Amino acid sequence: MEKFKALGISDLITQSLNNMGFEEPTPIQEKAIQPAMRGQDLIGQAQTGTGKTAAYGIPLIEKMEGAREKVQGLVLTPTRELAIQVAEELNKIAQYTDVHTLPIYGGQDIERQIRGLKKRPQIIVATPGRLKDHMQRRTIRLDELRMIVLDEADEMLNMGFIEDIEEILSATPASRQTLLFSATMPRAIQSLSQRFLRNPALISIQSKEVTVPLVEQNYLEVQDRQKFDVLCRLLDIQSPELAIVFGRTKRRVDELSEALKKRGYAAEGIHGDLTQAKRDSVIRQFRDGSTDILVATDVAARGLDISGVTHVYNFDIPQDPESYVHRIGRTGRAGQAGTAITFVIPREMDHLRTIERLSRRKIVRMSVPTMSDALEGQQRLAVERLLAVIEEGGFEKYNSRAAELLDENDSVALVAAALKLLTKEPDTTPVRLTEEAPLRHRSNDNFRRRPPLRR
Numbered sequence: 001m002e003k004f005k006a007l008g009i010s011d012l013i014t015q016s017l018n019n020m021g022f023e024e025p026t027p028i029q030e031k032a033i034q035p036a037m038r039g040q041d042l043i044g045q046a047q048t049g050t051g052k053t054a055a056y057g058i059p060l061i062e063k064m065e066g067a068r069e070k071v072q073g074l075v076l077t078p079t080r081e082l083a084i085q086v087a088e089e090l091n092k093i094a095q096y097t098d099v100h101t102l103p104i105y106g107g108q109d110i111e112r113q114i115r116g117l118k119k120r121p122q123i124i125v126a127t128p129g130r131l132k133d134h135m136q137r138r139t140i141r142l143d144e145l146r147m148i149v150l151d152e153a154d155e156m157l158n159m160g161f162i163e164d165i166e167e168i169l170s171a172t173p174a175s176r177q178t179l180l181f182s183a184t185m186p187r188a189i190q191s192l193s194q195r196f197l198r199n200p201a202l203i204s205i206q207s208k209e210v211t212v213p214l215v216e217q218n219y220l221e222v223q224d225r226q227k228f229d230v231l232c233r234l235l236d237i238q239s240p241e242l243a244i245v246f247g248r249t250k251r252r253v254d255e256l257s258e259a260l261k262k263r264g265y266a267a268e269g270i271h272g273d274l275t276q277a278k279r280d281s282v283i284r285q286f287r288d289g290s291t292d293i294l295v296a297t298d299v300a301a302r303g304l305d306i307s308g309v310t311h312v313y314n315f316d317i318p319q320d321p322e323s324y325v326h327r328i329g330r331t332g333r334a335g336q337a338g339t340a341i342t343f344v345i346p347r348e349m350d351h352l353r354t355i356e357r358l359s360r361r362k363i364v365r366m367s368v369p370t371m372s373d374a375l376e377g378q379q380r381l382a383v384e385r386l387l388a389v390i391e392e393g394g395f396e397k398y399n400s401r402a403a404e405l406l407d408e409n410d411s412v413a414l415v416a417a418a419l420k421l422l423t424k425e426p427d428t429t430p431v432r433l434t435e436e437a438p439l440r441h442r443s444n445d446n447f448r449r450r451p452p453l454r455r
């Protein structure tokens with residue numbers, strides 16, 4: 001806590017950071033908080049899962065005046081789920097202050113948002129489209145805005161959002177402070193962003209690699225039609241606590257989540273064509289662990305912070321290196337370890353090399369697991385469960401029956417039969433997935449010109 005105090009953070013906020021289990025600032029927090037509190041514009045870059053939200057959130061909250069009635073702080077995010085999550089984190093950080101944050105995003109009843117706005121939140125976390133709606137209706141005014149943050153800044157300044165961002169910024173006072181944060185900051189975006197900032201400080205947490213070292217990164221080469229069986233085997237062998245499976249298209253996500261359910265996995269899909277109510281419930285179930293596998297388009301690639309995600313599977317190789325970095329960054333967060341496996345069809349190998357080069361990290365080839373590997377994995381799980389019961393005790397009621405059985409049967413046969421009962425044998429229920437065409441290899445330059453957001 002002393003280290004947070006030394007950054008000039010007030011007692012009320014230090015106290016909530018303590019409650020949240022933050023013992024000391026992460027490197028980006030250490031470097032960004034003071035200049036941001038001094039009023040400096042900045043571009044902050046640090047690896048996924050290293051606390052960028054609080055790095056901008058703390059100074060943002062510190063700068064708000066509880067008594068003022070108009071919106072003073074604004075965070076823009078590329079997705080609705082991220083807006084909700086960031087607003088929650090800001091409200092946690094500000095729990096002992098009189099600063100309130102409201103998320104504003106598409107797909108939610110606008111009247112309800114208008115009622116929320118009547119409570120005069122000082123900070124709004126918004127997706128650009130819905131914010132523009134409110135600006136047009138004059139239910140949100142930005143003429144007293146003091147600070148604006150573009151979270152996932154490179155994505156927000158990508159083709160699909162840039163006009164919205166320009167329009168929103170032009171409605172804010174020129175005196176406002178502007179902060180940009182992301183784990184990836186391609187140079188083209190850095191120079192573009194200079195237009196919106198005044199003498200920005202570039203705060204970048206230097207590291208050899210863009211991705212988090214705690215994430216083990218593998219790929220396997222596989223034909224498209226084999227991918228699904230390979231995924232199921234991997235799930236059986238690795239038995240993730242929670243896993244995210246990324247697919248290229250909405251149809252892919254629908255088909256994949258259905259197919260996984262057919263084979264008995266607790267999977268749900270998320271993409272941009274679902275109703276917001278459905279998206280909310282899918283994320284809620286995944287956060288509380290009632291769904292083990294989230295199947296997603298890139299709509300879930302950025303910013304989402306869900307603890308317990310031990311594995312990320314790129315069922316389809318990502319479109320660009322940035323997407324790769326963000327997708328695999330859904331695991332290995334806040335010092336936890338994680339595993340990421342990318343499925344590459346032979347014609348996409350060049351693409352993998354480009355990702356490797358730009359993320360400056362070797363992605364290690366692994367062999368395609370066999371059916372017997374999968375069975376072995378499930379057997380191991382069954383054994384673990386059995387041994388855990390022995391450890392726990394409380395099965396005395398079964399002792400006399402066990403002794404009886406042992407008198408009449410071979411002991412190895414008995415245990416083997418029990419293990420067979422406990423083991424989920426690999427499921428081979430036939431499923432159908434529409435084949436995806438391989439990603440064509442494109443030059444780096446093109447990576448950034450993709451039209452985003454058809455996810």
Ligand SMILES: Nc1ncnc2c1ncn2[C@@H]1O[C@H](COP(=O)(O)OP(=O)(O)OP(=O)(O)O)[C@@H](O)[C@H]1O
Pocket residue numbers: 021022023024025026029046047048049050051052053054182183302303304305329330333334
């Ligand atoms: N100082 C800290 N000590 C301990 N945990 C922290 C600290 N700061 C942040 N965290 C936790 O680390 C996790 C990741 O933080 P956050 O979501 O802000 O990462 P990020 O850098 O924005 O990642 P991404 O690039 O994926 O958006 C969160 O669960 C957050 O609560």
Ligand SMILES: [Mg+2]
Pocket residue numbers: 052053151303
């Ligand atoms: Mg973030």
